[in-house]
Amino acid sequence: MKCIYCGSEESRVMDSRVSEELNAIKRRRECLGCGRRFNTFETIEVTPIMVIKNNGDRERFSSGKVKSGIVKSCEKRPVSMADIDKLVSEIEKKVYGSLEEEISSQVIGEYVMEGLRELDEVSYIRFASVYKKFKDITTFFDFVNDFETILKEKNVVSKPINMKSKSVPSKKIKN
Numbered sequence: 001m002k003c004i005y006c007g008s009e010e011s012r013v014m015d016s017r018v019s020e021e022l023n024a025i026k027r028r029r030e031c032l033g034c035g036r037r038f039n040t041f042e043t044i045e046v047t048p049i050m051v052i053k054n055n056g057d058r059e060r061f062s063s064g065k066v067k068s069g070i071v072k073s074c075e076k077r078p079v080s081m082a083d084i085d086k087l088v089s090e091i092e093k094k095v096y097g098s099l100e101e102e103i104s105s106q107v108i109g110e111y112v113m114e115g116l117r118e119l120d121e122v123s124y125i126r127f128a129s130v131y132k133k134f135k136d137i138t139t140f141f142d143f144v145n146d147f148e149t150i151l152k153e154k155n156v157v158s159k160p161i162n163m164k165s166k167s168v169p170s171k172k173i174k175n
């Protein structure tokens, strides 16, 4: 990486961060020749990471889904979006950092749980209790919109579901 000021090829990485879109890593470098600083963007080879679901199906890893799952778990908790972004970023790094192109959905579930446990115990318990019901993290993320409903069901005395028992008149076949 040549310095844009003096052309020296020696530089020191001061800081790295994964861009939000996750297709680049931004590095702050200091030139060892002239001491000036500049940023570089290193693009990641875009190979989608596939998540292996419990039933063997594959779907593309989505950090957006991971994030919305974590956001839901942390609702009404003293957890900042910055903390959540940091956790998502850590999970992304683990997922994309592996040389494997496929990852088991269970492993992702574990990453999320480990992170949440450190972040906020209540959010962790929420996540874990709901996640258990789904057995598969991808399925859980698909259902994340129903998360609150599920939580309510857990807390509220379970009401019997009012199945409308309309008596369906049997079709009369006219001959």
Ligand SMILES: [Zn+2]
Pocket (backbone or CB within 6 Å): 003, 004, 005, 006, 007, 008, 031, 032, 033, 034, 035, 036
């Ligand atoms: Zn330089």
